[in-house]
Amino acid sequence: MNIDWSQIETVLLDMDGTLLDLHFDNHFWRHHMPQVYAEQNGVSLQDTYQKLEPMFQSLEGTLDWYCVDYWSQALGVDVMALKREVADRIAYRPNAEAFLKRCVDQVGDVRMVTNGHRKVLNLKIERTQIDQYFNHMVCSHELEHPKEEQEFWHHLQQTSPFDPKKTLFVDDNEAVLNSAAEYGIQHLYSIAKPDSKREREIPSQFPMIESF
Numbered sequence: 001m002n003i004d005w006s007q008i009e010t011v012l013l014d015m016d017g018t019l020l021d022l023h024f025d026n027h028f029w030r031h032h033m034p035q036v037y038a039e040q041n042g043v044s045l046q047d048t049y050q051k052l053e054p055m056f057q058s059l060e061g062t063l064d065w066y067c068v069d070y071w072s073q074a075l076g077v078d079v080m081a082l083k084r085e086v087a088d089r090i091a092y093r094p095n096a097e098a099f100l101k102r103c104v105d106q107v108g109d110v111r112m113v114t115n116g117h118r119k120v121l122n123l124k125i126e127r128t129q130i131d132q133y134f135n136h137m138v139c140s141h142e143l144e145h146p147k148e149e150q151e152f153w154h155h156l157q158q159t160s161p162f163d164p165k166k167t168l169f170v171d172d173n174e175a176v177l178n179s180a181a182e183y184g185i186q187h188l189y190s191i192a193k194p195d196s197k198r199e200r201e202i203p204s205q206f207p208m209i210e211s212f
């Protein structure tokens with residue numbers, strides 16, 4: 001990472017896959033939740049995956065996709081209760097805390113911007129105390145648009161102004177980075193290995209951080 005900190009007034013940071021290991025989320029959605037769903041409904045794991053896959057695909061990048069209440073209702077499971085069962089997997093990515101401290105030291109305005117639901121954010125705060133590093137923690141649900149949509153950035157600007165030309169934004173999601181680029185955010189970075197237990201699936205056109 002070759003950042004000229006003198007050019008940066010605002011740092012925007014994604015949570016899952018950027019500061020926290022995406023392993024928790026992947027494990028939950030790909031293993032734990034399907035397993036519980038299959039047991040509860042007396043269906044095979046294979047049938048469960050066949051039911052879930054098209055649902056996941058059709059909603060990816062929308063607010064519903066990121067909404068625990070939506071999935072609790074759609075699948076008839078208590079998503080938050082299930083997340084708590086595997087919450088010991090919530091963890092920082094390597095050196096993420098050191099990087100956060102550096103950001104706070106160098107830049108006054110450090111904000112988390114997450115598509116994660118506030119209920120999940122609260123669980124992650126409980127496990128990591130990540131809230132201690134931020135002036136603002138913004139959940140896209142509260143701005144009524146996911147980061148993939150331009151409205152998110154306009155609403156973020158309205159809640160607390162920032163200069164896109166002097167903003168550093170780190171996120172592991174390519175669609176989100178493209179959206180931020182379209183809005184005019186200047187300093188954009190992706191993450192080489194969002195999930196410590198698996199290789200990155202989609203390449204990035206943005207510079208990728210190998211290590212904080």
Ligand SMILES: [Mg+2]
Pocket residue numbers: 014015016017018171172173
């Ligand atoms: Mg992410």
